[in-house]
Amino acid sequence: MVYLLRRLRVAMRVFRPLRCERLAATFVLCQMAICLTMAVPSSAQVVHYRHNSEMPPGAIGTWQLQRGGPLPGYFQPATISAPDGCAVSLATAGTFDDLQVHSRRAAFLIGQVYRLKVTQIPLHEGVEVFPTIEIIDRIYPPAGREFEFPIQIRITSDDLRQAMQGRLVTRVIYVEDPRSALPAAERPNQQYAFDVRKGDDPLQVADTLGRPVAILRLGARVPGPQGATARFLFGCPVWMVIPEGRPTKRAANAEDSRKVHQ
Amino acid sequence: MKFREYRTKQGLTWSTWWRWTMVAAGAIVLCSCRTSARPIAPSTSSGDIPLANTVANDLSIPTNGSLPPTAWSGQYPPGCRQWTPPGISQPWPKDEYICDGGDHGRPIRIDSDWTVRGIQMEDTIAHFDTLDGRTLVKPSNKVCIYAPRFGSVRSVLGADGFEGKESLVRHDIPTRIATEEEMLLANTTLQQTQTDRAVGSKRIAAQQLNAPGLQIANDLGLIEAHGGEKPYENLLSLQDGMYEQAELAELAMRTEAAAIWTIDKGVQVILDGTAAKIATGDARAQATYAIDHESKPNLRMIKVASTDVAQPGQIIEFTLQFENIGNEPIGNVTIIDNLTTRLEYVPDSETSSLAADFITTRNEGDSLILRWEITDPVSPGEGSTIHFKCRVR
Known part of the structure; x- marks a missing residue:
């Protein structure tokens, strides 16, 4: 020694x-x-998710914006469709518009929470459901063709029925990975959807299948007796109308103030 | 110097080479380390297979009008691209594109019995046999089409449980035992059946065989043969191909005019499309020419699509064009396209300009592997164009 x-x-x-x-x-x-x-x-390495679907509306989108990149200020086109016969209204200027259509096309800011109103539900006339949507990521179509590929957000009859029974429905929309996509052919107005197992987080499950881009939440929450407040409408953020017909090569930014609703 | 003396005095002469050995070993380890997340550069491992940009440029060369002018080769023109993060290979993001073509992952190899190993979904290759017995593989370019598809997962949270308590209830009803017996008598039943079939036999009445007689006649006419050498061709070198010293003088006299030819105006010999060089002799009648034949088999395959964006349910037409760009014929040319999951082949939509056997096989993605086996060898400069349609799932 x-x-x-x-x-x-x-x-x-x-x-x-x-x-x-x-x-x-x-x-x-x-x-x-x-x-x-x-x-x-x-x-x-053990995967550690920073987000989960039980976070308050807007939290995930805010985290996404802090990553940087082309997310802040981008209006992501989306199509919101409800069952036939329903009427979907978007919040604008502190109230809901009165378009009596079951499918809406609009462009939304990433990270903001938008309150909707679904009325005229078949077999449940007089009942109103107030879902929220939150865009947490964008897609990158070729320049000038942004409006041809909106995010498809579909509200099913079962979603509305569960919400009317007092349950909270959380639906995470994701872009499928082509290498692991289901081989079945997709028909128009059809979207593959399934329920997660009890205890599983739909955001994490969607992350394993593709890239989550939007979150739809439905519950039994309704405005108070004083009506829809700014807090209930999440500040009523701006959204943009998607022009009908063949889209032009103009990018989806908020340059045209006439078509931006606030 | 003092340090060396001190080190020698302490018996530590081994420490210098030991330290430098450690430094060298560490440097070798550093040189062999790689990062796992290195940006993927465009693949150039396919040798002379053109890159996507080169393919786009190649589309401007004459293609016999077989490719549509709006054919999509997989690359956007400059100035028409969406924002992409720097340092990331195109296309981006990959989950919004359907890609088909190229050779991904491990290189595809062909066994001696033409079994294809290592083919994956999205791969498009051609393999062929050369004159010297080799089997070569050439991948096509990669075509990516923007076609995102959305799915959704749902969770429902709410009060679904119910818990209740109920008291026990006893219910007692006495019953009496009952016996029931049934006696059945034995009986016999006869059924009369009649004959329903008769079997008979007949002899052969007559058999006649007629065989016509054959008459063979073969008449051959006279054939008049013309031939023979002209009087001025009475040379042994022209008749038998053998040169004699006695005829050299006469040959020199007859080729005297050729002696004044220059090299440019002289006889140019081309063998198999290659300029031959003089091997033996001079500008004389018995000069021997030869060529250096170097085998360079090669094949080029280009893949294009009819559109660059597609919605689910839309039909896309693909064009595969291959050409023998080598200097010798190639045989057993086989084109293989392993379709990705989201592309569904439209039945009976394929056409080929050359005769080919078309075979389809189910792949692991519940799509198809398309296979064209060209029946005839393909000469240098020759090619074919294959069209087929797919529906976007």
């Missing part, structure tokens, strides 16, 4: 004069440690 300590002390003396060699050796050892750390397989 005494011999080993003596040898170590002598070795330290030997290294002391060679400062450049010592620095080089230290640098090499540090680089080797970094390489070994990077060589750990990715499968050993």
Whole structure:
């Protein structure tokens, strides 16, 4: 033992004069440690999701905006469709518009929460459901063709029935990964949807199947006796009307103030 | 110098080479380290297979009018692109595009019995046999079509449970034991059946065999043969191909006019499309010409689509055009297109300008592997155009 300590002390003396060699050796050892750390397989990492579907409306979109990139200020086109016979209204200027159509096409800001009103539900006339939609990501179609590929947000009859019974329905819309997409052919006005198992987070399940882009929430919450307040409407953020017919090459930005509703 | 003496005195001469060995080993380890998240550059591993940009440029060359002018080669023209993050390979984002073509992952190889190994979905390749017995594989370019598809998952939260308590209730009803007996008498039933079939036999009445007689007649006419050498061709080198010293003088006299020819105006010899070089002799009648034949089999395949964007349910027409750009014929040319999951082949929609056997096989993505086996060898400069349609799922 005494011999080993003596040898170590002598070795330290030997290294002391060679400062450049010592620095080089230290640098090499540090680089080797970094390489070994990077060589750990990715499968050993545990995925930690920062978001879950139970976060308050608007929280996920706000986090997404903080990532940077082309998200802030972009109006993402979307189509909101309800069962035939229903009327879908969008909040504008502190109230709901009165368009009596079951499908709406509009462009929404990412990160904002938009309140809707669904009325004239078949077999439940007189009942009103107030869903919310939140765009949490965008898609990137070729320039000038943004309006041809809106995000498809579909409200089913079962969604409305569950909401009218007091339950909270959370539907996460995602872009399917083509390599793992279902091979079945899609028909018009059809979207593949399924329920997650009890206890599973739909946002995490959607993240395994593709890229989540929007969240639809339906519940039994209704405005108070004083009507729809600004808090109930989440500040009534602006949205933009999608022009009908063949879209032009104009990008979906908020340049045209005449078609922006606030 | 003092340090060396000190080190020698302490018996530590091994430390220098040991340290430098450690530094060298560390440097080797550093040089061999790679990061796993390196940006993917456009693949150029396919040798002379053109890149997508090159393919777009190649479309401007004459293609016999077989490709539509609006054919989509997979790349946007400059100035017509959407925002993309720097350093990321195109197209982006990949989950919004349906891609088909190229050779992904491990390179495809062909076994001796033409079994294809390593083909994956979205792959489009052609393999062919060369004159020297090799089997080569050439992938096509990659075509990406913008066709996003949306799905949704749902969760429903609410009070679904119900818990209740009920008291026990006892219910007692006495019953009497009852016995029931049933006596059945034995009986016999006879059924009379009549004969419903008669079997008979007949002899052969007559058998006649008529065989017409054959008459063979073969008349051959006289054939008049013309031939023979002209009087001025009475040379052994022209008759038997053998040169004799005695005829050299006469040959030199007859080729005297050719001796004044220059090299440019002289006889130009072309063998198999290649300019031959003189191997032996001079500008004389018995000069021998030869060519250096180098085997360069090659094939180029271009894939284009009829559109660059598509909605679910829309039909896209694909065009596969291949051409033998080598210097020798190639055989057993086989075109294979492994369709991706979201492309559904439209039955009976394929056409080929060359005769080919068309075979389809189900792949792991519940789509099809399209296979064209060209029946005839393809000569240099020759090619074919294949059209087929797919429906976007």
